[in-house]
Amino acid sequence: MRIVSLAGGIGGARFLRGLKAAAPDAEITVIGNTGDDITLFGLRVCPDLDTVMYTLGGGINEEQGWGRADETFTVKSELAAYGVEPQWFGLGDRDLATHIVRTQMLSAGYPLSQVTEALCTRWNPGVRLIPMSDDRVETHVVIEDEQGRRAIHFQEWWVRLRASVPAQRIVLVGADEAKPAPGVLEAIAEADVVILPPSNPVVSIGTILQIRGIREALEPKPVVGVSPIIGGAPVRGMADACLTAIGVPTTAQAVLELYGTPLINGWLVAEEDRDVALDGVRVVARPLLMTDLEAAADIARAALRLAEEVAA
Amino acid sequence: MRIVSLAGGIGGARFLRGLKAAAPDAEITVIGNTGDDITLFGLRVCPDLDTVMYTLGGGINEEQGWGRADETFTVKSELAAYGVEPQWFGLGDRDLATHIVRTQMLSAGYPLSQVTEALCTRWNPGVRLIPMSDDRVETHVVIEDEQGRRAIHFQEWWVRLRASVPAQRIVLVGADEAKPAPGVLEAIAEADVVILPPSNPVVSIGTILQIRGIREALEPKPVVGVSPIIGGAPVRGMADACLTAIGVPTTAQAVLELYGTPLINGWLVAEEDRDVALDGVRVVARPLLMTDLEAAADIARAALRLAEEVAA
Known part of the structure; x- marks a missing residue:
């Protein structure tokens, strides 16, 4: 089947x-x-692909449901010590290696689908995992707060604001x-x-x-x-x-x-x-x-x- | 004075x-x-600048003389689990944050001298640290082994081979x-x-x-x-x-x-x-x-x- x-x-x-x-x-x-994907500190992060890959491959943090088991956050705290933003995204050390490999392959010209396949050779998720698109599409959320009406990346709305500010619109940039x-x-x-x-x-x-x-x-x-x-x-x-x-x-x-x-x-x-x-x-x-x-x-x-x- | x-x-x-x-x-x-500088996993590493910055800024691993104190190597072992090369360079988690910030600033168009100045605002080394050049120069070493005569990056000769294969020539690529x-x-x-x-x-x-x-x-x-x-x-x-x-x-x-x-x-x-x-x-x-x-x-x-x- x-x-x-x-x-x-x-x-x-x-x-x-x-x-x-x-x-x-x-x-x-x-x-x-891949609409949730975001570039943080120059590294391409694909939260949903990784959650599927880690969950099916036995590397997930079972309790929180995302990120790696036995995770540490040394790099994140060092980045904070340099004062660089954003600091609201929970980028773990183990997880980071995935983003480094992905970013390096993308920079070398491989499409995301081939990168994902390569990452999965380590995790053996037991399914064929394909990103919906190799093209860059990003979910943006239109909000209105004290800074006025503006569109922010989905992750900023979801992770930083915990969706506490009502979304007026949700737009998939690049979908066309x-x-x-x-x-x-x-x-x-x-x-x-x-x-x-x-x-x-x-x-x-x-x-x-x-x-x-x-x-x-x-x-x-x-x-x-x-x-x-x-x-x-x-x-x-x-x-x-x-x-x-x-x-x-x-x-x-x-x-x-x-x-x-x-x-x-x-x-x-x-x-x-x-x-x-x-x-x-x-x-x-x-x-x-x-x-x-x-x-x-x-x-x-x-x-x-x-x-x-x-x-x- | x-x-x-x-x-x-x-x-x-x-x-x-x-x-x-x-x-x-x-x-x-x-x-x-900056002749020892190398790009590893897409990240720009400047070993000598960092050794000076960490040593004068109180962040150095005193015993080994390079790298960060209280260092961990989680990202490195995860990269190895993905099978990506090179695995011979001792890239620590704390140290990695420096390379991530540097690479992101370089990608944004800042010259290495400004990047170094920015990194030093965290470390306060008490000296003004300037890279010799903002241009890319790299020390390569000509060796001859079972793979024949070839030029390798200085770090590969120094760190991987521990200078055990005689250098026939040392060339500063980009010096002109x-x-x-x-x-x-x-x-x-x-x-x-x-x-x-x-x-x-x-x-x-x-x-x-x-x-x-x-x-x-x-x-x-x-x-x-x-x-x-x-x-x-x-x-x-x-x-x-x-x-x-x-x-x-x-x-x-x-x-x-x-x-x-x-x-x-x-x-x-x-x-x-x-x-x-x-x-x-x-x-x-x-x-x-x-x-x-x-x-x-x-x-x-x-x-x-x-x-x-x-x-x-």
Whole structure:
């Protein structure tokens, strides 16, 4: 079986670990969000790709869900001693090596997709991880505070401000020109099933869907989504702040409508959201909390079953 | 009093610490060697500038003489886990922050002299540290081994091979085009005294002297050198391997002749080298081992006295 999954960071990565357990023989291609990528101190950081790579490769900090296990922050504190900005991004020493290798390869002319493949030869994530695009696209957030109305990088809004200042707009800079990375459309074309994990529907999955040709390639496929919203609240993270920014209520129903048809064929919701319904979509309610690997695998199995049903 | 000193790495830095103690009220400008500089993993590393900056700024690893105190090597071991080369350079986590800041500033268009000044605002070395040139010059070493005759970067010869393969030639790539950094010739013109510390006469002091205009600017000044050779052996390091490469014996006499007149006016040698002599040069013999800060200060005081004598 060939499975394609789109993925953001923590939620996506934890779901994918369940998916691997649920379908150990499947050929899984993960299309990773790169809208969160940022250049810090001259180093290219790809938080979502790394979260997937570290989580599936056994290097993740399990407790916080991002960054490396047994991490230290010596370089970060030395950079702060030099007074250089930004100091709000948690760049760990182990993690930093990834960014150094990536930046050096990008400078040498390798596209991000090849860089990601090279990094994965160390981590062996057990999936094929492809960035949504080799082109630079960046999620910017329009806010208004005492400094006036301005657009800031998503990471500044998310990490520094912890989304505490309302987003007036969320803009994917570069989306119009960006092409899917090599292998993305091919993997979708060959997929038996497509799964949308409970990643952020705006700045993770929504970002990937904005890359030209990806949504269109997905539409003829059996696509099953796992709701990132349970009973009116995000399972984790701050998806509500992103949904509010684009005028979408924080409900499993609204996210389903945001993805819409003909893209989505099956929608997995939590039991409290069993009333969710949309023409042309098969909705299944079940426990959706990924409390551990087994719970994540159960959800993935349910998603795969639902995909089989909608494909039939 | 205005003092200019040329400097390489460890020996130069330790002497400079003594010089500061010997002349606490002097205005000291240090012209640092950049021929050893190397780009590793996309980061610009300036070993000699950093050794001077860390030593005078209180951040040096006292025991080894280079690198940061309380250093860790997490990033280095992670880079090795990715299999990237080179793995023979001891890039510590604390040290790395310096290279990250430097590289980012260089990429933004600042010349190395301004970058060095910016880094020194953290370290307050108590001297004005200027790289010999803002232009890229690199010491390469011609060797012949089982892979044939080839030129390698000085650091590869020095650090990886520990100078164990004889150098057939030592070439300063870029020396013909390099100009002294802003402030270098001005500082020399205004200097009352110039001191050459016991740095490597070939790849540290010799390199600085190859930059167009520096030797000529020094010649009219009272210049006193401290011999890096005691009784036929380098005080520390592998200066003998460098001297052999350029056909110069490892003696205090031969190094004095290498520097030559009219550059040198005074030459401080160890007691066992009291027979050293050269027309036009005043030679003084005294203990030259920099066993501690006080010993280094004593040598610096002797160098300053000798400079006064030759200036009279």
